[in-house]
Amino acid sequence: xxxxxxxxxxxxxxxxxxxxxxxxxxxxxxxxxxxxxxxxxxxxxxxxxxxxxxxxxxxxxxxxxxxxxxxxxxxxxxxxxxxxxxxxxxxxxxxxxxxxxxxxxxxxxxxxxxxxxxxxxxxxxxxxxxxxxxxxxxxxxxxxxxxxxxxxxxxxxxxxxxxxxxxxxxxxxxxxxxxxxxxxxxxxxxxxxxxxxxxxxxxxxxxxxxxxxxxxxxxxxxxxxxxxxxxxxxxxxxxxxxxxxxxxxxxxxxxxxxxxxxxxxxxxxxxxxxxxxxxxxxx
Amino acid sequence: xxxxxxxxxxxxxxxxxxxxxxxxxxxxxxxxxxxxxxxxxxxxxxxxxxxxxxxxxxxxxxxxxxxxxxxxxxxxxxxxxxxxxxxxxxxxxxxxxxxxxxxxxxxxxxxxxxxxxxxxxxxxxxxxxxxxxxxxxxxxxxxxxxxxxxxxxxxxxxxxxxxxxxxxxxxxxxxxxxxxxxxxxxxxxxxxxxxxxxxxxxxxxxxxxxxxxxxxxxxxxxxxxxxxxxxxxxxxxxxxxxxxxxxxxxxxxxxxxxxxxxxxxxxxxxxxxxxxxxxxxxxxxxxxxxxxxxxxxxxxx
Numbered sequence: 001x002x003x004x005x006x007x008x009x010x011x012x013x014x015x016x017x018x019x020x021x022x023x024x025x026x027x028x029x030x031x032x033x034x035x036x037x038x039x040x041x042x043x044x045x046x047x048x049x050x051x052x053x054x055x056x057x058x059x060x061x062x063x064x065x066x067x068x069x070x071x072x073x074x075x076x077x078x079x080x081x082x083x084x085x086x087x088x089x090x091x092x093x094x095x096x097x098x099x100x101x102x103x104x105x106x107x108x109x110x111x112x113x114x115x116x117x118x119x120x121x122x123x124x125x126x127x128x129x130x131x132x133x134x135x136x137x138x139x140x141x142x143x144x145x146x147x148x149x150x151x152x153x154x155x156x157x158x159x160x161x162x163x164x165x166x167x168x169x170x171x172x173x174x175x176x177x178x179x180x181x182x183x184x185x186x187x188x189x190x191x192x193x194x195x196x197x198x199x200x201x202x203x204x205x206x207x208x209x210x211x212x213x214x215x216x217x218x219x220x221x222x223x224x225x226x227x228x229x230x231x232x233x234x235x236x237x238x239x240x241x242x243x244x245x246x247x248x249x250x251x252x253x254x255x256x257x258x259x260x261x262x263x264x265x266x267x268x269x270x271x272x273x274x275x276x277x278x279x280x281x282x283x
Numbered sequence: 284x285x286x287x288x289x290x291x292x293x294x295x296x297x298x299x300x301x302x303x304x305x306x307x308x309x310x311x312x313x314x315x316x317x318x319x320x321x322x323x324x325x326x327x328x329x330x331x332x333x334x335x336x337x338x339x340x341x342x343x344x345x346x347x348x349x350x351x352x353x354x355x356x357x358x359x360x361x362x363x364x365x366x367x368x369x370x371x372x373x374x375x376x377x378x379x380x381x382x383x384x385x386x387x388x389x390x391x392x393x394x395x396x397x398x399x400x401x402x403x404x405x406x407x408x409x410x411x412x413x414x415x416x417x418x419x420x421x422x423x424x425x426x427x428x429x430x431x432x433x434x435x436x437x438x439x440x441x442x443x444x445x446x447x448x449x450x451x452x453x454x455x456x457x458x459x460x461x462x463x464x465x466x467x468x469x470x471x472x473x474x475x476x477x478x479x480x481x482x483x484x485x486x487x488x489x490x491x492x493x494x495x496x497x498x499x500x501x502x503x504x505x506x507x508x509x510x511x512x513x514x515x516x517x518x519x520x521x522x523x524x525x526x527x528x529x530x531x532x533x534x535x536x537x538x539x540x541x542x543x544x545x546x547x548x549x550x551x552x553x554x555x556x557x558x559x560x561x562x563x564x565x566x567x568x569x570x571x572x573x574x575x576x577x578x579x580x581x582x583x584x
Contacts, residue, residue, distance in 0.1 A: 009481035016382035019375050020395070023451060027398050030413050030448075037416060087305040088312060095305065106309070108579065112571040113316060115502065116564060117509020119536045123560035124319045126543070127326045147315065154312075180301045201404075208406025211511035211536065215543050235408040239512060242412060257412040264404045 031261075038258025041251035047259065051221045056241070056249060063256055066237035068223045072138060073213065073233060074206035077145035078153075081202055084146070085154040090183040092154075093161040094169070107158065113151040118212040121148040126215040139227040141217030145206050153202040160194025161187060193275040200271040204264055210235030234260050320564065327558035330551050339558075345522045352555040354562070359524045360439075360532035361508060367443030367528065368507045372450045373500050380458035385484060395455075403452035411516035414445040419517055427529055434529040435519070442518035442532065446507040454503030461495035462488060464581065498577040505570045509563060511536035535559050 045062045052061035092103050125144030134140055164187055172182045188195070210233070218230025219240075234256060241253035330339075334352060342353030383392050423436030465488050473483040489496070519531025520541060539556050 005479050005482070009479055012378075012481055013382075013386065016378045016386065020379045020382050020387070020391075023375065023379055023455075024395070024398055026448060027402060029417075033413060033416055034409065084308045084311060087301070087308045091305045091309065104579070106312070108572070108575055109313065109316065111575045112568055115505050115509070115571040116319075116567055117511060117536055119509065119511040119539050120319070120323075120560045120564045120567075123539055123557055124322050127322045127557060131322075147319075150312065150315075178298060180298050184301070204404050208404075208408070210406070210408050211540055214540055235406055235512065238408050238412060239516070242415065242516065254412065254416070257409050260406055261409055264406065265401065268400055268404050 034254070034258055034261055037251075037254040038261075039255075041248075041255035042258060043255075046252065046255055050223065055221070056244060057246060063232075063234070063237050063252070063259075065221055065223050066232040066234045066256070067259065069138075069217070069231035070207050070234040072224065073141050073145060073217060073231060074203050076138070076142040076227075077149060077206050078199060078203045080142065080146040081150045081153045082199065085150050085157065089154045089157040089161060090187060092158055093164070094183040094187055095179050097169070107155070110151045110155050110158075114155060118148050118209050119214075121145075122212040122215045125212065129216060134228075136216060136218030136230050137228045138217065138224045138231045141213045141231060141233075142227070144212050144216045145209065148209065148212050149202040149205050152205055153198050156198035156201050157191070157195055160191045160198065163194075164190045196274050197271045200267050204267045207267075208235060208260065208264060210239060234263075316568065320561075323557050323561040323564060327554050327561050330554035330558055333551070343522075343524055347549045347552045347555065350551060352551070352558075354535075354559065356522050356524045357533055357535045357538050357559065358562070360518070361534040361536075363439055363525055363528075364442040364446060364514060364518060364532060364534050365504055365508045367439060368446035368450055369500070369504045371443055371447035372454060372503065372507075375447075376451060376454040376458055376500070376503070377496065380455055380462055381484060381488075383455075384459050384462040385480070385488070399452045399456050402448075403456070407449060407510050407513040408516075410445055410449050411513040414441055414513065414517040418444050422529070432529055435531075437517060437519035437531055438529045439518065439525050439532045440528040442514045442534070443528070445513050445517055446510060449510055449513060450503040450507045453506050454499060457499035457502060458496060461492050461499050461581065464495070465491045492581075494577045495581045498574040498581075501570065501574045502578075505567050505574070508570075509536055509567055511540050515540055535563050539563075 043062075045060065047062055047067065048064060049060075049062035050065045051063065052059055055061040088106070092106060096103050121144055125140060125147070128143070129135070129140045168186060168190065169182055172186050177186070213233050214236065217233060217236075219232050219236060220230045221232070222229075224231040238253050238256045238260065241249050241256065244250060244253075330352060339352055339354055340358065341355055342351070343355035343359075344351040344353040345356060383395055387395075418441045419436035421436075422438065422441055423434055426440075427434045427436075469487050469491060470483055473487045474480070478486070514534055515537040518534065518537060520533050520537055521531035522533045522538075523530075525532040539559050542552070542556060
């Protein structure tokens with residue numbers, strides 16, 4: 001009996017070890033494949049030039065337009081997500097901190113929205129464009145992506161704000177501060193590292209998402225000059241190039257995937273480092 | 284800084300502006316799901332008025348040119364690919380989460396957090412590229428021939444595998460959170476009664492965390508249900524009800540994404556695609572709400 005118990009424990013322990021290792025291995029393997037395939041096709045031309053004529057048939061040029069387009073789109077929508085999200089996240093933790101039920105209801109709503117697929121936002125953005133009579137453009141893309149990343153940003157920032165000690169608020173009140181001052185001067189400063197992480201998380205989502213901009217941002221070979229120009233994005237550039245039958249164009253898709261992965265990795269490393277740097281000022 | 288601020292805007296006005304801004308932002312967010320739902324309903328009304336809802340959901344006759352819009356094949360495609368990714372990722376995540384919270388050395392758990400972070404950050408189009416590069420040829424050249432079948436590799440199983448890998452970071456993260464919330468006193472009591480460590484996990488931790496585990500697993504899966512681009516790239520996009528995992532399928536998100544180009548030329552086509560988006564929206568909102576109710580209940584206890 002005792003022996004069987006020990007055997008069972010050993011069996012499951014090894015099974016769990018193998019499974020955990022296999023997750024790490026799949027992760028490393030994935031990175032290795034992207035790196036290996038992408039590195040062959042990666043040239044300086046790819047990141048420094050707009051597509052030339054016949055780019056999608058294997059001729060010269062690069063995907064600078066998509067890289068810049070993605071950055072524009074992600075920065076614009078992160079900015080608007082910030083405008084909408086920052087007060088809500090602060091309000092949930094300062095203004096209505098006693099109204100537990102209302103705050104929980106908002107959290108619940110945001111969690112439900114968090115899981116809504118980006119293609120649904122894309123379709124809604126398309127319907128909205130028809131209603132507002134704007135055509136596929138940077139502006140329409142920014143609006144759609146903003147709606148998509150606002151819940152992600154708020155929930156991420158909210159989780160950080162919840163860890164701010166309540167004593168801090170009481171101390172500030174006793175010194176005569178009002179709600180706005182507590183929110184923006186104390187809670188915001190206290191949660192600054194988490195705020196940066198939340199911003200970068202939302203930014204990363206904005207860069208990486210393809211489905212929501214499929215209908216709304218359009219596609220072009222040029223860097224957009226105004227917010228009414230259509231814009232290319234990196235995920236869509238990858239997607240279009242990969243569906244090409246020409247091997248050189250396909251190889252470029254791998255290179256573009258490598259660039260996108262590199263951008264995301266840089267963002268996540270920067271967020272880790274900056275978190276550490278700003279932690280110095282935290283109680 | 285404060286003095287400068289006083290010079291520009293008097294404090295009273297700053298309070299009013301910030302309060303107003305706050306109220307507008309909250310109102311906007313509360314109305315957002317409602318607006319999205321209404322917008323999609325309005326756009327899909329032309330189709331809903333013409334064809335009865337039941338017929339549309341149960342028919343698999345998809346020929347927009349003739350005005351036949353049957354969603355059954357797409358719904359089944361979504362259901363199968365989601366189920367498949369669930370079957371592939373849930374046991375792996377559960378075992379791994381138990382290991383990482385109960386057994387593993389601290390450095391490994393830390394390393395795993397990094398892996399989870401990066402995996403969660405990788406855009407779905409990159410998963411798609413990886414699927415095309417690795418999973419599709421693997422299935423076409425090795426797995427299917429070994430089973431005596433032929434396939435192009437662009438099939439339900441490829442979609443399931445890619446989605447399973449995409450679901451891992453979400454599921455693992457939430458499962459670890461749930462397992463860590465099991466009170467340590469319960470474990471201590473069980474161990475002091477002479478149970479082995481594994482028995483404690485099996486009878487105490489898993490039972491105590493059951494609702495949370497179910498909720499975490501289903502949230503991971505609902506994430507998988509809506510992933511568009513990754514699925515679209517590997518699943519084959521064939522609009523018939525799949526009969527085996529090596530058949531091509533055509534899930535709802537792929538349907539919407541693939542046809543946006545020519546939907547304006549065919550009457551009611553755009554309405555049909557908006558209806559597909561509405562189905563996805565309603566399913567996922569319901570699903571997420573139910574699972575979140577479970578998760579919130581656990582956190583409050």
